[in-house]
Amino acid sequence: MEKFHAGSYEKGYQYQYFLPNAINTAWGWESPQINQLVEKAAIKLGELNSFARLVPNIDLFIQLHVTKEAVISSRIEGTQTNMDEALLPEEEIDPERRNDWREVNNYILALNQATTSLKNLPLSSRLLKQTHETLLCNVRGEHKLPGCYRTSQNWIGGNSLADAVFIPPAHHHVESLMGDLENFLHNDQIYLPALVRVAIAHYQFETIHPFLDGNGRIGRLMITLFLVSEGILDQPLLYLSSYFEKNKALYYDNLMRVRTHHDMQQWLKYFLVGVEQTATQGVKTLTEILKLKADIEQLIHQHFGRRATTGMLLLQHLFQRPVINVEQSAGVCQVNYRPANELVALFQQHKILREMTGQSRNRLFVFDPYLRVFDQKDNTL
Template sequence: MLITFHPNYQITQSILEKLYKIDQIKEQVKDMPLTPHVLAGLKETSRIITTHYSTVIEGNRLTEREVREVLKGHAIQGWERDEKEVKGYFNALDEVAVLAKKHIVTETNIQTLHGLIIGKNIPTSYRTEQNSVVDAQTGTIVYMPPEAKDVGPLMTGLIEWINESTHTLPIPIVAAIAHYQFVTIHPYYDGNGRTARILTTLILHQGGYDLKGIYNLEEYYYQHLQDYYNALAVGPSHNYYIGRAEADITGWIEFFVSGMLYSFQSAQKHLQLQSAEKEQSKTINALDARQKQALVLFEKNEFITAKDVEELFHFAGRTARQLLQKWVRQSFVVIADPSKKARKYKLNKIPVFVEKIEQHKF
């Protein structure tokens, strides 16, 4: 029996504004030039960070540095369970990269991802008995999911809804609701949170919101962990059958798109910084020996004079002035004060100088 899924939410003005900014960044990053080598490095770093935070949310004890070591093949004695979780999630991210090339999500996709997450290489079946989410400190039931007999129909309904909604709703909204509904169904005894987050990644990547594979949402969740839990914990009761399915999840969607915007902005800033560093390195490499030495003068002062160049290189006054005139022609420096007695120079803008070098105009 197919259980129809009808999520209850509102697309507020705040959500719309965040979606607009997310799309802006997506288009801007799409056009940013990245060499294959740099892009591969950024993707790898993102996958490691994603793995670390998605597992640490569930209690994994490994630090980010230790996660890197484990993924290189190094063992951490006594922490085999943590190592297994990290390796499993990382392998599932590899599978996402393959599945993202397809246009639909299937139950087999989800079962395969869950299998990898818990350390198996085969699709896993849904639970056959009742489970519950329990507060680790108090032992009280935080959430009572649907009965096992309803899991299959609920998952079938969710998958059908995802594939239909990707044609009618913004992809981030589809991903947010899918995340919520998956943890609501809680189809497995273990690994539901990790699988929900990786399902989110799959939907976003399939829908063109991969951002070259260089961002992650999991770090934001970890940094706002209580808000993450609170946003997911909606409805009048902890019991699935008492209001959970009909609950208004606008607050969760707001939290989700806020995290997505933050993650996109962070990735964009990282790319911009890297681009600036690359440009700076390119410029410095293009300088001749004396120009590189002269940069020391500009570290302390915005403007320099011929006297400063004389002292730096132990030149005569005329030689210093001639060198500065050459630097002006090369666009290395520009005249800031044309006064003959106290002429001042400042460092030119980097792009102008690089363009001059590349065009051999000096």
């Protein structure tokens, strides 16, 4: 790795593009610090995975976890939707904000579909293209070849090729470079810690920038999909978007430093620290969720009397779908409108639900304390 050469600049039409070298080759390093960081990150990742196995009904928590990732990963690309808005039905969103809402919800759908597809499809160009197609469906990038690698030159930063911060390889190199990346992910003749492998792969993907739009989101999603596909995580529980977003300039600088200084080691250090910190925060979040669940269950048993049974049914549902109306509550609890309305009022009284529309009719309620666990500013889960 100390002798790593990232690539070279090649001449395009009135500009130079960066052509990265292939990565499907043997890797080694002399730095003991990288070994130490790999070990620390792997231990924390193992803790997160083990903790998740102990959580009853972990699927209850996955959906909001995915929503959090979708909001932050899309925010890096400039969308403005927050957690509250992302959970609302589209008709409740102001028309001028619906494009942002659709982008976030496309991300949620793309991530869920990709995770499911991993059961019978390897992490591959085919899977990434399918995910990209879902990501760009009926949003601002819908005319930028959804589901296809680009057939023209793109750039990063600036308003044109003339003032671009970085120009990825010309489009005719994309297929071969992505083929090399795919082979690298699955090459069992290369003995590498999985976290080092995916760190290198993420750098290479962002350098190739194979799509006309959505590269950042797909590249970040690829990290999680790889960890799930390798069995390192049972569930998609680790996302680095929060870590990258905390200091976007540092994220981009570390990627760029590989290209300009051939410094893959600095990128690895940054990435591995991110995995360790994110996994640590993930365990903390799951701990808070379990405590919240236990506290509310105790409250319901102590204060809800004959409504305790329906109250527990509603609580279980809220962990999966934290925004609800009275009609939906009636369906979940299998009661009529009036007792459902009374139950929702009781949840409001105990600050479990918060009315979020400010309307007297067609009211929507959000499971506020649950959202707050995920929406903490320093929370990376």
